[in-house]
Amino acid sequence: MLVSQILRSKGDLVFTAKPDDTVAQVARLLNDLRVGALVVLDADRVVGIVSERDVVRMMAEAGADALERPVSACMTKDVVYAEPGETVDHLLSRMTDRRFRHLPVCRNERLVGIVSIGDLVKAKISEVEAEADGLKAYIAAS
Numbered sequence: 001m002l003v004s005q006i007l008r009s010k011g012d013l014v015f016t017a018k019p020d021d022t023v024a025q026v027a028r029l030l031n032d033l034r035v036g037a038l039v040v041l042d043a044d045r046v047v048g049i050v051s052e053r054d055v056v057r058m059m060a061e062a063g064a065d066a067l068e069r070p071v072s073a074c075m076t077k078d079v080v081y082a083e084p085g086e087t088v089d090h091l092l093s094r095m096t097d098r099r100f101r102h103l104p105v106c107r108n109e110r111l112v113g114i115v116s117i118g119d120l121v122k123a124k125i126s127e128v129e130a131e132a133d134g135l136k137a138y139i140a141a142s
């Protein structure tokens, strides 16, 4: 299964923050939107990604002061992307190797969606179930 198929069913909406947004604003957004990460955009350019983990780390390091700091102080600047034509298996191993759970999807350097490890695991389970159903039908018919 390809990433483009997942985006076709889940849509291309990507929740974003701005580099100057405070950690408190980002924490509120993550909670309200019920997502684990936001892509950080400066105008239309991706400059980072911030996840719940970054907020927790900043809070642990700076305590209550963290809340007023800009998200640019805790985001990951070196963003790893997926492309729409990549397979779910490929991305699951990239996430496992790199130890993160979110991958923005880019086509021709344009942000076209984001997938989480939850989206990928759900797609993988559907794929495996469809294969099992196919095999069961084949065995029953033979």
Ligand code: AMP
Residues within 6 Å of the ligand: 036, 037, 049, 050, 051, 052, 053, 054, 075, 076, 078, 079, 080, 081, 099, 100, 101, 102, 103, 104
């Ligand atoms: P996560 O597991 O996605 O909550 O993120 C764990 C750490 O990896 C955090 O420091 C994130 O900023 C970072 N991270 C998450 N997704 C990516 C990504 N696609 N590229 C680079 N870093 C990421």
